[in-house]
Amino acid sequence: MSENHRTASTASEAPGTEHDSGTQGVSITLEGITKRYDSGKPPAVDGLNMEIPAGSIVMFCGPSGCGKTTTLKMINRLIEPSSGRVLIDGEDVTDLDADRLRRRLGYVIQAGGLFPHMTVAKNIGLVPRMLGWDASRIRARVDELLELVSLDPATYRDRFPRELSGGQQQRVGVARALAADPPVLLMDEPFGAVDPITRQRLQDELIAIHSELKKTIVCVTHDFDEAVKLGDWIVIFREGGILAQYDSPERILAQPANSFVEDFMGAGAGLKQLSLSRLDDVELTEPVRVRAGAPAAEAVETMRAAGEDYVVVVDDQDRPVDWLIASQLERLETLPTQVNEDLPVVYNRASLNDALDSMLVTTTSSAIVVGKRRQMLGLVTVDTIMDVISGLNGRAHDTAAEAPLGQNEPEEFEIPEDDGRTGRNTDEAIAAKQREDSTADTGDAGDDTAAGDPAGGAIADDTAGNTTGDTAAGEPDDRPAGAHRADGDRP
Ligand SMILES: Nc1ncnc2c1ncn2[C@@H]1O[C@H](COP(=O)(O)OP(=O)(O)OP(=O)(O)O)[C@@H](O)[C@H]1O
Structure with missing residues (x-):
């Protein structure tokens, strides 16, 4: 975070x-x-x-x-x-x-x-x-x-x-x-x-x-x-x-x-x-660490004693060299000393998003987290990341009570008389009017430019796209002020 x-x-x-x-x-x-x-x-x-x-x-x-x-x-x-x-x-x-x-x-x-x-x-x-x-x-x-x-x-x-x-x-x-x-x-x-x-x-x-x-x-x-x-x-x-x-x-x-x-x-x-949370903020999993160059049979023993099915090989300064599953270990005499460049390694200041990216690239379900001088701090797993997402949802709830106030009270907006409609400032009337204006804007971008808008037609085009899409979908409940007020747990 x-x-x-x-x-x-x-x-x-x-x-x-x-x-x-x-x-x-x-x-x-x-x-x-x-x-x-x-x-x-x-x-x-x-x-x-x-x-x-x-x-x-x-x-x-x-x-x-x-x-x-x-x-x-x-x-x-x-x-x-x-x-x-x-x-x-x-x-x-x-x-x-x-x-x-x-x-x-x-x-x-x-x-x-x-x-x-x-x-x-x-x-x-x-x-x-x-x-x-x-x-x-x-x-x-x-x-x-x-x-x-x-x-x-x-x-x-x-x-x-x-x-x-x-x-x-x-x-x-x-x-x-x-x-x-x-x-x-x-x-x-x-x-x-x-x-x-x-x-x-x-x-x-x-x-x-x-x-x-x-x-x-x-x-x-x-x-x-x-x-x-x-x-x-x-x-x-x-x-x-x-x-x-x-x-x-x-x-x-x-x-x-x-x-x-x-x-x-x-x-x-x-x-x-996930970009809201840093690896620093989550609890890491401690893997079984074994030394580079040590006999593989010892590593198998340590792994079994810990009830795990993989080990992380580290050098004498605790920097990750490789990680190996049981079947790989059993084929080896001694543990590797050459750093495997494909390891999913992420720094502890990185976001959980970065960690997930690295897991996706290497198709693994965890990544090795390192700190200063690339020393291994532990592993972050997909399960940890899922837990964080649920936690963020809970925290999202907590922030509701602190949220600052904001809403619109649209001013009375007269629909022109010759327009064939009656009524003022209802959501539908405003939406219909905007839809109409947007259509007019799209066809006449020069108007906006003349009004002093340097972006002129580009803005008019975008706006027209949005308005037409939204209002055509017919979502009267979607009005923001209403959405805020309807939200009972807000101030
Ligand atoms: N000087 C102006 N004269 C007339 N219309 C304007 C003027 N300035 C902005 N507008 C219009 O007001 C609306 C809001 O413009 P504004 O620049 O505030 O939007 P914005 O959200 O900041 O857009 P962008 O992200 O493209 O910069 C737009 O429809 C724009 O065309």
């Missing part, structure tokens, strides 16, 4: 107070926020109510065009809500002037969003300069932040963004967002533009930074696995900023609230649960 998940239960209680390593996170409350870009169309976000607990990481997930970025940008007022309020630590953001807003909300976008003509130090010092800090204070802060994001200040301070790799630019972007020590960090697809290995490293660093600073982090992602890895809580939106589920990763994986969430997660949700 990742560090952030271990701290999830305390994160929601984190006070919004100062401590030694900086300002801790504060809560964010969305009160019925709606964004309507175009008066003739359904809102991009509709009557969204949501609590984001202080000090937690909340991941916004959902298909393209469902309103994730719009919701995020309404928090820092890059987009003004058409109606509703956003409260940061209980204070309405519309009452905050630009300086106070900058101090409270750091913002990270893809590829860091750095100014190409400014050095790293200038980029990071941008907000402190606007806030009138003196030069020596800014310089000290820049160096402190570069250390925090694992970049050597002397090497990187005076470089320009073009002289950095994608991952380094992203780190500088995070440092810049943290410059004025805001209690809240908003991130929009922060790791979208880097390769998978750098992405994994940056995710691990974000978890480390979060466990040190305890900021409130709201992060938009396309990648559900990233949401599971980073999130204390995950929000899955459907079109129109409608909340399909707001819950812990464990619970979303074990108990998706509706078929939309199930479809969004795709196949293998059970397996994704």
